[in-house]
Amino acid sequence: MRVDLFDFDLPAERIALRPASPRDSARLLLLDGDRTEDHGISDLPGLLRRGDCLVFNDTRVIPAQLEGARGGARVGATLHKREGPRTWAAFVRNARRVRVGDRIQFGQGVSAIAGPKGEDGSLLLEFEGDEPVELLLERAGRMPLPPYIAGKRPTDARDASDYQTMFASAPGAVAAPTAALHFTPQLLASLDAAGIDHAMLTLHVGAATFLPVKADDTDAHRMHAEWGRIDAATADMLNAVRARGGRLIAVGTTSLRLIESAAGEDGIIRPFEGDTSIFITPGYRFRAINGLLTNFHLPRSTLFMLVSALMGRERMQAAYAHAIAEGYRFYSYGDASLLLPLHAG
Incomplete structure (x- = not known):
């Protein structure tokens, strides 16, 4: 149709x-x-x-919205599907500045290694370290409000x-x-x-x-x-x-x-x-x-x-x-x- x-x-x-x-x-x-x-x-x-x-x-x-950097480039990531114990597919803002193997620093001691791009345009992110990814996201992530809300006001404590x-x-x-x-x-x-x-x-x-x-x-x-x-x-x-x-x-x-x-x-x-x-x-x-x-x-x-x-x-x-x-x-x-x-x- x-x-x-x-x-x-x-x-x-x-x-x-x-x-x-x-x-x-x-x-x-x-x-x-x-x-x-x-x-x-x-x-x-x-x-x-x-x-x-x-x-x-x-x-x-989960707090699946992340802001970080790859070198001097600002990078935003929205996780959308878990693909493994430490691996998530993510829609990445400024993805053209990220290559396979690059480390993205999300702050609070949280980082991930970029993997290949999927058919849907998302990137695989492999989170580093031994802590459960859930704990890393609680530390560095924020609530992923829909774009039609997030585009009009910032996420705040009430949204949690x-x-x-x-x-x-x-x-x-x-x-x-x-x-x-x-x-x-x-x-x-x-x-x-x-x-x-x-x-x-x-x-x-x-x-x-x-x-x-x-x-x-x-x-x-x-x-x-x-x-x-x-x-x-x-x-x-x-x-x-x-x-x-x-x-x-x-x-x-x-x-x-x-x-x-x-x-x-x-x-x-x-x-x-x-x-x-x-x-x-x-x-x-x-x-x-x-x-x-x-x-x-x-x-x-x-x-x-x-x-x-x-x-x-x-x-x-x-x-x-x-x-x-x-x-x-x-x-x-x-x-x-x-x-x-x-x-x-």
């Missing part, structure tokens, strides 16, 4: 630079079949059915907590699964009281989630791989929810993509551990999920293509026009939408 079919105009003032406070005071746009309704995140227990299951991503964002979900426990992401940022212990308790279950999986979100689709046609776009895991107990639980007539509602596109990667043509979810580069566009037949809670996405992005595949492109274009007109806040720190198609899974 033509990528320009997924374009839309978004006023700059609709981009949220801080999350709602408290988190569960964010707004929620409901698309339930043909209905469009304005709600708040706190209404969620009444919008789902007893027996439904929300599926969260428990990945934890604002950009983590309440479920964050498995370090490895360089972007937050932002739909889950809206959840609080109080909201989760309300969902439990309403008979709505929840489950956890892990997908380490990569920085490539923010990259624009540069191709003119979706067939020419190559997705970056991200590592994920669904253990056997979780797969069994999700299958049991579906078997008893409950709906699987993915919280975030990351959860949705991993569930669909683990599901067979028969709709059965199998244990999964490894990379996924699934690219969901209109025409895709959803195998296992029945709905999606997600924030509002960038124009021409793979994520807007995904929600268009779930609900229909014209439906999503109209929904986004409504959200813009009604003052909804967009992107990572913005408001949310609950997408319940007539037929999915």
